[in-house]
Amino acid sequence: MSLVVEELQVRYGKVAAVRGVSLTCDHGELVALLGPNGAGKSSTLLGIAGGLPRGAVSGAISVDGRPLHGLAPEDVSRAGVVLVPERRRIFASLTVRENLIVGASAWAGRRAAAVQAVQVLEQFPMLASMADRQGGLLSGGQQQLLAIARALMAKPRVLLLDEPSIGLAREMVKTVFGTIRRLRDDGLAIVLVEQNVGNAIELADRALLLRKGRLEGEAQTGADHVLSSYLGQGS
Numbered sequence: 001m002s003l004v005v006e007e008l009q010v011r012y013g014k015v016a017a018v019r020g021v022s023l024t025c026d027h028g029e030l031v032a033l034l035g036p037n038g039a040g041k042s043s044t045l046l047g048i049a050g051g052l053p054r055g056a057v058s059g060a061i062s063v064d065g066r067p068l069h070g071l072a073p074e075d076v077s078r079a080g081v082v083l084v085p086e087r088r089r090i091f092a093s094l095t096v097r098e099n100l101i102v103g104a105s106a107w108a109g110r111r112a113a114a115v116q117a118v119q120v121l122e123q124f125p126m127l128a129s130m131a132d133r134q135g136g137l138l139s140g141g142q143q144q145l146l147a148i149a150r151a152l153m154a155k156p157r158v159l160l161l162d163e164p165s166i167g168l169a170r171e172m173v174k175t176v177f178g179t180i181r182r183l184r185d186d187g188l189a190i191v192l193v194e195q196n197v198g199n200a201i202e203l204a205d206r207a208l209l210l211r212k213g214r215l216e217g218e219a220q221t222g223a224d225h226v227l228s229s230y231l232g233q234g235s
Contacts, residue, residue, distance in 0.1 A: 002027045002189040003048070003081065003158045008059035010043045010052060010213075017043040019213040020059075023191070025158060030180070030190040032204035034197055040213040041193040042086060045160045048191070049083035050076035063158055078107055080157035086166060088147040092136030096127050099135050099146055103153030116153055124149050126175075141172025148179060158189040165196045177203060 003025040010018035018040040025031045033041050047057045050073040061068040063080050071079070090099050097117055104113035121128040124145055130138070135146060144164055151159060161180065165173045177199050184190050184203075194200040201207055209216040 001025070002064055003191070004060075004062045005044075005048060006060040008044060008047050008061065009057070010040070010047045011056055017213055018047060021210070021213070021215055023208060023215070025189040025191050027157070027189050028184060028187045029205045030184045030192060030203060032192045032194060032200040032207045033210055034194070034200060034207055035210035039210045041210055042162050043213075044210070045083055045162050045191065045193060048076075049073060049081060049160055051083065077154050077156075080155070081160065082151045082154045082156035082158070083160040084147050084151045084162065084164065086162040088140075088143045090135040090138075090143050090146050090150070092134065094135055095132050096135060096138070096146055097121075097131045099150050100153050103150035107154065113153065116155075120149050120152050123152070124179075139172070141168045141175060144168060144172070144176050145179060148176075148183075152183075156188065158191070159183065161190060161192045161194070163193060163195060165194060165199065173199065 001024045005024070006022045008018055008021045009016065021040070021044055023031060033044060035041055043052075046052050048061055050068065050071050054070055057069070059069065066079055068076050068079055068081065091102065094102065100117040100120055101110065101113040104116050108116060121131060126142060127145055127149055130142070135143060138146060148164070164176050164180065168176065173196065180190065180192070181203055192200055192204065206218055208218055
């Protein structure tokens, strides 16, 4: 397995946001993590990516057999696990190309990063046509593609995607999900958190249901009870 998470727990002070979550995601597999708002989905991704204070996270996390727990976010990224956060968080004042170069800062100098940026832009024709445009001038969908492309600059083995379709027009949702499908088919391991549950289930190889910080089990993709569980009340 590429990514193995065992008994992940995340606490914010006395509040337990994630309670013993275990999951795996292999190369070329997309695992959707579904649940109501406040279920602990984003906290799970942050815990895996090293984006929380060390004392807030416990459990075992590894990628291709390499332990990750306790590493700083940049070291988790170097190990091959990269998070695309909710709301994209691109650098509005930097160009598309400059945003990409920043994405390679964990492993490459500027010259190597520039070469990598050319290669990544070949996978994103929409971005290639606006490589010198400031990120803040892109549409929401274009910014989401840029956020994904920037993550690819780190040469991930595992991609963690947090709400990639949030706030996007329908046509751009199709484009973003088409990009995610292509990356999965190219061999990336992907863990997806997504409120657009229909698209997530359609794309996922496995769908895991999370409620109140605990996994409730694995559902067959497309099953009606996934929707009813997802839409139920939770925190």
